[in-house]
Amino acid sequence: MARPAPGDRLRAATRRAVLALLAAEGPLSRADIGRRTGLARSTVSVVVAELLRSGEAAVSSDRGVPHKGGSGRPPVLLEIATPPGTVAGVDIGHRHVRVLLADRGGSLLAEGHAEVDVDPSGSGSLDLAAAMVRRLAEQERDAGPLLAAGLCVPAPVDATTGRIGSGVLRGWRGLAPAAELRERLAVPVRADNDANLGALAELHHGAGRGTGDLVYVTVASGLGAGVVLGGRLQRGASGIAGEIGHVQVDEDGALCRCGNRGCLETRVSAPRLLEQLQPAYDERLSAARVRELDALGDPGVARVLADAGRAVGRVVADLCNVLNPGAVVLGGVLGATASTVAGTREAIDRFAQPGAASAVRVVAGELGDRAEALGAVALANARLAHHP
Template identity: 60%
Template sequence: MSKGLPDADLSAGSRTNPPGVTAPARPRSRGGSLEDLRRANRRLLISHLVVGGPSSRAELARATGLSATTVSSLVNEMLRAGQVRETRTGRPHKGGSGRPPVLVELATPPGGVVGVDVGHGHVRVAVAGPTGAVLAEDVRRFDVDATGPGTLDLAAALVRETLAVAGLDAGGVHAAGMCVPAPVDRATGTVSTGILPGWRGIDPAQELAKRIQAPVIVDNDANLGVLAEVRHGAARGHQDVVYVKLASGVGSGLVLGGRVHRGTTGMAGEIGHVQVGEDGVVCRCGNRGCLETRVSARHLLAVLQPAHDEELTVDRVLDLEASGDAGVRRVLSDAGTTIGRALADLANHLNPSMVVMGGPLGSAASVIGGVRQALDRYTQPAAAAAVQVRSGELRERAEVVGAVTMAVAMVTAGD
């Protein structure tokens, strides 16, 4: 079966809403009971532990806005229920003096979880232990856009093979997180067939769950990329982050106030389909002049190819950029400037502290330099000064790490 996490908490519900961090919960209506409020606040604490890792009670109180008394009471309940455990492994008190504080961390059952990263041209699978530590990983090239069922068959086969390498039994998989390179409709669980034409009518969470006999939760790839970079990568410690994945398409994931933001229908972050030219070429989404038509990897390779005798690949372009090829650097810098111009409006609206560039081309210094230049030029000075632009630390593994993180949250969240 498939299972998911609703907006603002980590309980069972909508398939497409993985872990986030929210403000203190309030009863949804006059009829909301005290137990409903306590349950929501327990989920809030769990979501902070998912994103922030082991934390002291005082840190949880500061992060959530809940009172110290409430946090202490909820943590004690969760300790008795086996949802969390205490540890002294951590930082000492201020200034390094005194014993380290008692930290609270998520307690997970034996067995493991699975992360599945479905990109436009690949399927990557990671098998992890109960805490999210990856035990084995594999990736295959595949034309994902053309066939949803075929992609899911391959993903299930890779899951079984990777479990065997990790030494885990299929029956020990508690949950699987999966990302797809398209928006996921929050109401139906289906994906945009304008982006993935071979996936019409498919609920990927439900279909993969049938194949691997474990609960599955699905989200957009850029959402899981930003989750991974905030939890494990370049944006650790940041609460307002924009992640841009520059690959065969262009997507972005948003963390606002420490929480992954998806919007009403799951379309938040579709920066690749912001119009940057009214008379531009028709995009695969059906609109004209989308950002993706100007800066995607396939477009940049086509622009650069006439100047080179060899057949260019993304890896070769990155090698040429690193070696100082002036033409490649100019094209990548222009692409970064175009992306940065689109991000400038977003930065004025959202005032993030970091932009993380991910995807195969996100690590290029020329791209990052172009983004920085455009933000400085087009963003309000105070907002521009506040935002860092960095390459993602997790590179091509960001999305599968995010999928694993989401699966761990799915296992530890239920109550």
């Protein structure tokens, strides 16, 4: 069989890139597609025309706004034509499993959540996640068959082998989570870590919209960052880009779960912050209660969270000097509080170069506990857009 000509391969790759962009970001104008992809206007026009003819894309009922707030005619928006079928976004955190079921356009259909300690057993956690996905897919069977899943795990995934590295999740060492979940669900699965998928979700649907260069920091059971440059998630050579939780801040500090001492995560994580606060309060504190107390202006909570934010900001300030992002987005169960954001802002202003500090917005994430699962949904839909 004859191999496709180079021009045909390039055109097919361009179509897949545009479909993946629409799958991740939702309706976009032709001009937006050009700005996001760097494609020439003529190329975008040709590709969009082909996608409309093939039925892979459709004109959205939404109307856009003129670029930079102009007063011209609102642009026509294009969107993924939603074929039958569903995708699952699976978020496995250290203490929970959350599953979202969505259609091919990213609209949510159903959700499930379970509180569980996932660290001791990767296989058992994936068994639970698969059962939750199957249950939701059965509930929404009228929407069509399950076609793919995106998987979020609270640890770096080796870019070459797809396996969890040693020293982070004791019950997951050597496990290839995407392959394991694919075997259980019999659909394609892509996996990434929680910070990367939180970054992906906030970039496309949350506080990072319109910002091509951002750092997303999650303060939850662990601490990590997702880095986006030029609108693209940066995973690094082996998939561990953004592991700021394991930057050493005290060489004689507490032993970290990664095996080193004095990592930032040993000072700043939800369990550590709750442990610091609990002796000063009669009630049993939870992350949700700490968020409430911060919103009410409780001075003890504000102090501890602001200190945590300053510790994070000191490390992120160096990233700002090197990467010059336009936004730092804070998420996770305790990252998006006003005091954490304020402390991070303060440290960046103090330790980053003035030009880098003045260029960056420091903001709370908008997607809350769903950020990572929504990123997993986008990952699954992007997988289908590239490999329908």
